[in-house]
Amino acid sequence: MAGPKDLDPSSSPRALLGAELRHAREKAGLSQEELGGRLFVSGSFIGQLEAGTRRMQPEYARMLDEVLGMEDFFTRNCRAAAKSRYPEHFAEVAETEALATAIREYAPLLIPGLFQTPAYARAVNRAYAPTAPEEVIEEWVAGRMERTRILDDPTTPLLWTVLDEAALRRETGGRTVMAEALGHIADLARRNRVIVQVLPFSAGAHTAMQGSLKLMEYEDAPPLVYLEGVATGRLEDDPATVRHHKLAYELLAASALSQEKSLALIEALAQDYTHEELP
Structure with a gap:
């Protein structure tokens, strides 16, 4: 090492x-x-x-x-x-992703935190905690937006995400929020800041149907994989485990639409949300 x-x-x-x-x-x-x-x-x-x-x-x-x-x-x-503004199960991940040179993520159900707009993040956090005080929700949203600052650098980290079509079609926060959220992803892709692929429903069964995964690489430390569930998550550094999930991600990317077709779908859905024509 x-x-x-x-x-x-x-x-x-x-x-x-x-x-x-x-x-x-x-x-x-x-x-x-x-x-x-x-x-x-x-x-x-x-x-x-x-x-x-x-x-x-x-x-x-x-x-x-x-x-x-x-x-x-x-x-x-x-x-x-150990002090952190993030939930205990996610605090270490938020810190380690800020140090990563490359992040590869599969998101099956929602737009990943690094891609979220404030309105989308607010809707997600309100769904997680429907009775939380407004100031708590806003604190969580601020923390999520702080994470997105790693995208301010035009080249580092490499951020490559496979979005399940379900994440794009689940109406989170309303149609206006979704139109803005998908427009933001499209803008990041068009500026060549991120690599985005969509895994369509037509792809059928795939290697990560049981949940999300996030692979992170570092300049001077071994890679990590983060596996997340409802209000829980764990970081794994075992080389065999990381290799297994890296292969799963590569198979997902191989089954996903190309970058060009993915961008076209994202922009088409954003327009549909804008014009309230989503089937």
Whole structure:
């Protein structure tokens, strides 16, 4: 695995923890694999902690303090790194996607967060929490829009999404909201900022019918896959698991419409929503 990159300890609590972990590990004369073995995790997982692509959980912080003789340094400081505006099951994903060099995602039921408009995000979050106070919904929407800032860079990360036709036809927030949402996706595609393919209903059965998946790659850390369900999700770094889902994604892309045909369908549906002619 590539060596961990130099981190700016002042940039974030996770950067501080990663830099200190690398320093403490090297001082102890341990490789990433050796330290991982003492924590019953992979060397790749240790590398991801050092690179800041994985969040340090309290149980690992306690074990690292014990193994590396750090008293309670990691235990105390991981509390600061754990603060997030996102739901617990998604907080680490939101942080790791901001560091990714490439993101490939299959979205079966809704437009992915990185593609959402504020109105669409508001409708989705209201559906998730129908009794939540308005200020809570707006805070969630603000957090989702903050994630989309990674698209401000014209080239990084590479963002390639396969959208199920169901996500485009499910009327979320009303026809006006959908017209705006699909128009936004089309604009991103026409500006060559993202790669978008649509998996049509006519494709039939496929490799990811059981749920969504998100593959993330990094410059100096192993790839991750994120699998999500209702109010739950998990990050996986096991190489065999990542390879399995990478193949699933490649098969999805092979079954999807071309970029040109996908864009044409998205724009046609946006027009249909605008003119209230959707069948």
